[in-house]
Amino acid sequence: MSHILVARTEAVTGARRPAVWPLSGSRRPLSSAEVELTGGVLRDWQRRNRSETVPHTIAQLRATGNLENLRRIADPALGAGTLFRGRYPFLDTDVFKTLEGLAYELARGGEPDGEMAAFYDEAVSLIERAQRDDGYLNSYFQASDVVKEPWTDLAWGHELYNLGHLIQAAVAASRQLADDRLLVVARRFADLAVDRFGLDGKDAVCGHPEVEMALVELARETGDERYLTLARLFVDRRGRGTVQPSIFPAEYFQDNVPLRELDSVTGHAVRMAYLAAGATDLVIEQGDPALARAMEHLWDDMLASKLYLTGGLGSRHSDEAIGDRFELPSERSYSETCAAIATMQWAWRMFLASGEARYLDTFETVLYNGYAAGLSDDGRAFFYDNPLQRRPDHLQRSGAEAAGELLRRAWFVCPCCPPNIVRWTAELQDHVAALDGDTLHLAQYAGATVRMGGLELELTTDYPWDQRVTVDVRTAAPGSPRLALRVPGWCRGGSLTVNGEPVVTEASSGWLRVDRVLATGDRLELDLPMPVRAHRADARVDALRASIAFARGPVVYCAEQADNDTDIDQLLFSPADVPLATAVAGRPTPNSSAETRVITVPARAVAPATDGLYPELGADEEADAAASVDTTVTLVPYYLWGNRGAAAMRVWLRRA
């Protein structure tokens, strides 16, 4: 019996902690021991993750060299240490992220998966053996044919970024499987980092933030405050130009302005959001009011000027950067899948720090749109960047480029996103509910069982397609928590009944607080009306003026050419027709086992303009309207686009 299977049997289910486990403050997320996804979209995603994305990712990690890199360091007798595959110094993290996800999947039990356990054990063993005596671990820098010495290129070396993902995998393995092998490795590496970069160490930071939130979690898991101190040093040191960039500006690394003084999220999107998540962890643990205000300002500013309708972050392909305020072009939206995960991590911590539901609204927006779009319907192909538009013209681009931009790919040379999806989907249940004092807060809605403090709830819903969420109280003991249910920001007129009786509750700041003690057998029915909504953008977003986008519940919709005979670039939508939009059952992918909702809405199809690219004003602009033909357009959930072959797509449509 392998170590891991022993570990699984030894794991004390009730002791499992979630991915984020604050020591301070009043809020505690529920863990995988307390929340199980049992139905609906999130459960389907988790199943697909286990059955498709995990095996695919393991196969790719084996085939493309990530595991081989570690093996060659671990087993120099095999002639290793002399060869290195791949050109990036962060390829170990793809193994780490996968292990983080595997810890959850192995703990979840279910049908045994030999390969999943075998990969886990093999990788853990290689990691243990690849670590240097002094605790250092990075197969790129340790390779004998890599010229650079460790710690000589903090801007691009990603060594502390690697440490961060190692820690997160180790904490997950410890919490989910009671397997401390990786934790031993991670602590040795973290101790080395404390020695080198701690209070008495070098005044430096890593070019890629990530380790900050990991160090906070390591402190939470081990009780060792040195890791918390190091995280704070990394947050406070950044912004003084100590990262010596080669070709990227200091802004790319968030090293141009101290985080507390930063006016707006900036630079490389993933770096920015990981950094903000780590800083917010410090707010949770240390209650620093100035840092809390800085984080709230950055968040609010991002929501007001820099986040895509889909929750995507990053407007530029160049430098994978966030861009200026109101610079939100649909076709060049970068919105990296990793940035979506980082934004959710930041949102979750902002909620834990404040208790405010609005952060969960954004979490939900990202989850069902910018994040979900990153994975194909079959779970085996990925978008790295997530545009909100692909023009018909794009189909004529040449092979390789078009394939990557119009269709998801099986893997990437820089494969950061796929294993990030693996871990994030595996730990979704850790982000569904949180206890705050004596009140259990339901943060996201899904078919689920929730057990904690003598309370057992059964959530039944077809959310986000259906507006009804049923909460059956299977068990309630004296002293069981009270309940607060989130009413999403997009919802008007959310209401609740208990045992069929309308309940007048205090709905404040996005929470419906059930002001009574729950009893076994109670049935709560939450109704979140989901009419089709139409949105416009602030006029300062040049790219979206005179545009309209449709959404229903948390799901943003798009027009795909596959569903429409008329060129989707030649459709005009009238605000007056919005009330005629209807949501109907539909399966807009070949593989979907479950029905989603598609939207049908009236529009006019107009002929392309023929008066040139820049006509002089006064020419008959409205001629096209006269020549229009009434039609009905079908819109599908944005996150499902690109699953039916290469085709044009747009979220934002022309507004009449």
Next chain:
Amino acid sequence: MSHILVARTEAVTGARRPAVWPLSGSRRPLSSAEVELTGGVLRDWQRRNRSETVPHTIAQLRATGNLENLRRIADPALGAGTLFRGRYPFLDTDVFKTLEGLAYELARGGEPDGEMAAFYDEAVSLIERAQRDDGYLNSYFQASDVVKEPWTDLAWGHELYNLGHLIQAAVAASRQLADDRLLVVARRFADLAVDRFGLDGKDAVCGHPEVEMALVELARETGDERYLTLARLFVDRRGRGTVQPSIFPAEYFQDNVPLRELDSVTGHAVRMAYLAAGATDLVIEQGDPALARAMEHLWDDMLASKLYLTGGLGSRHSDEAIGDRFELPSERSYSETCAAIATMQWAWRMFLASGEARYLDTFETVLYNGYAAGLSDDGRAFFYDNPLQRRPDHLQRSGAEAAGELLRRAWFVCPCCPPNIVRWTAELQDHVAALDGDTLHLAQYAGATVRMGGLELELTTDYPWDQRVTVDVRTAAPGSPRLALRVPGWCRGGSLTVNGEPVVTEASSGWLRVDRVLATGDRLELDLPMPVRAHRADARVDALRASIAFARGPVVYCAEQADNDTDIDQLLFSPADVPLATAVAGRPTPNSSAETRVITVPARAVAPATDGLYPELGADEEADAAASVDTTVTLVPYYLWGNRGAAAMRVWLRRA
């Protein structure tokens, strides 16, 4: 007396040929021996080029290593050949482009400039001595510390691109100065290229097109058809994936689709336009109807869907690429200065191939906008890329990045643009007029003297600020050419008088053809009404919907924050107010010696929206209009933006 000064005295003025000198077809551009710019903007630009940009560029080429690279190859005894400055294999071309411009400036005479002549002689001598015995010349590949062998990296090596610029410098030196030293070097290198890549050579092309038009010109200058054949091979071979890219897709190199089958200009913008210019040279010389149709299709498609209002080409920073049809974001417009020059080179050749004035309209648009913006008012700083918008937010970006994006820089690590400006400004007079059969066509308007075929004309105008162009016939001999004057596409109601008498002329396809024999003393007065125009964009350009831009004559205008108290992002312009726009004299730069015209136009200033980034439709969108304040906005010529410190700018403004 230096060789060059001897050469200058020996140069036969009348024999000077222009930059493009077709052997076939009916059109012959006039040369610097026939056209002299004597007044107005183009003359000012040429003077500034000589007095500021040329000395600045020479100093930079000396300081940053371009010349030093050649010296270390030429004089290995100095320990050279062992060191190489700069990381690009195309840095010799910056010397070549500067020499091309110097050939014109030295030939132009005027106040002697010792440094100009000294640099010319020194560089020519180094180039002569750096050339290998077999004709090869590239200081990067010849350096002993560069590992790559010549011709082993055609995708990125730029060796034939280097040859192209060497040829163009050599042809200019030969034509302007009767100095054949560079021509000897260029022919030896070109002969090597014929051997390696000619009919019996390797089936390959350079990753960066440029050599095609240079080889055609070399064939014109030398009468050697082998160079024409090689140019044709390079055009016809491209598009079959023979360029093996490292990180760029084949499309970047225009190597994905054969040029004759290409549906739309694509890939790297400068590469595309240089390639198209070279192919059009082949059309001129060989009259290939299929290739001519392909070039016309690509041109028309570009004008209809891919060229910025300013004549800029290239919508993406990533890969410096052209982008999809209708993908024309203002803030991320790349519109490289070199692409502007390449587009003008292509336009000039399309005119020479067809005689059609519309190509000259685009030439003019690029000249006064996308091209001119690349240089600072003081002639010593440059934009590499030329956006049509800088948001107020952009001012908060960090030092180095903001400096490069908001203000022109003295030089670049990749300094292709500055010396390209040097040569192009120096040879502007070669693109002012052309003889077609017995008719002299005036292509661009400027204060100028034009002498040819017994005809001497004096053009007096304050174009593009003033609508009047006066043409005095100083001398006309029997058999002197007739005259055709271009009526720009933006002009409605252009009219002509001869000696005060209205002349009924045939205005067809953009030409006013004077249907009479000119006599000494005749005065022609061309009137090109220049009301302020307002333009909108095709609704398929998402980035420009509900936007308005102002222009007058060939000059596109922009709002700069420096001229306006109100946030320029919060201004609303009504089409109804366009007739109230007026052009008044103004000097919107600190250094300008000459007055330009600025535009004043009524607008409303509105408060920023406060209902979020993506309000649900139905919210009171027009509230801001109610809260508006009437104001008057000042607009300045786009090409002069960014000369008064870092500030927000926009060409396209919000339309009420």
